[in-house]
Amino acid sequence: MDSERGDIEDLSTIADLDEDILLREISSRYLQDKIYTYVGDILIAVNPFKDIDIYGPHYSQMYKNIPQSSRPSHIYAVADAAYQALTGHNGKTPGNQCIIISGESGAGKTESTKLLIKQIVELCKGNTQLEQQILKVSPLLEAFGNAQTNLNDNSSRFGKYIQLQFNDGHCK
Template sequence: MSVSASVVVGSHVWVEDPEVAWLDGVVVEINGEEITVDCNSEKTVTANLSNVYARDTDAPSCGVDDMTKLSYLHEPGVLQNLRSRYDMNEIYTYTGSILIAVNPFKRLPHLYAKSVMEQYKGVSLGELPPHPFAVADSAYRQMIHEGISQSILVSGESGAGKTESTKMLMQYLAYMGGRAAAEGRSVEQQVLESNPVLEAFGNAKTVRNNNSSRFGKFVELQFDK
């Protein structure tokens, strides 16, 4: 979704930069397929018209919680939105029914308390702020109402937080379907306590992750009717 021939001097755009990925600025000159952008970083960049992307000047500075609300769903627009939310410790963002998680590299325990799980029970996806609990609840409700198995795919590069996100999904699903065991431990606790066993066999330290999963995981939770 690059800027078309309709771009004019004064248009707000994103232009690629080798140091910070993308710079925002204003078009100051157009010469055929070559465009000059006066960036807000006080840097002037000349680029090919096909490598310049329109900037949504109406987007709120704090970002949006669902990126389908953006006027331009291209790489610089997506990255800017995620960064704006990340700066406010809003690490989860929707793109429709897809949940994007950005690893905060710090603990945010207030996001995963039992009281938070209660808030997401039975609430339609999108009514509350983006969260793994919302995705898990949606899958759980569809399983109950439709009577068929549901799948949640968690993907990302090494260190992105796939393992922790999976734990949050399992925590919520076990909480919704679990009962207290005879020895006082809940199903939720027992499910989560199984993770260290798998990690002991298949995790290792890498340059980017001290506890990196070195294997693919297929986790199946079965519920009684």
């Protein structure tokens, strides 16, 4: 490989990608607080178990209406790509979108979901009332469906299906 370890944003660009290279690159990126890595259209997120300043308004703005490959890998880029495809950005035919978040207990799925929803609502012209309604439901569900595990004091023990409907690019 020609680049430094941990500098590759999209591992699908590596010609001879194997498990060792994948793990080495993700590990190197994690040690540099680069918790997101693409493998094609898939975003791998590694829970940093600490605060990393990559989610403020500056980052939200940075990932609006941009090609996925033009910025570092980030969950906001996934939200933006889905929104652009949904609304038919750049003259493309609009289409339904689906984002699947999966991982082991403690992987950060709940936080990733919150970040995605926050960015999608921001892209929908900032319907903060909708965002607040969605985010306020989470603690209610968590009260009935979360439990303490070895890895997480407040681990979700249930699956969540969230469907957002859009009309002319606005969340309903």
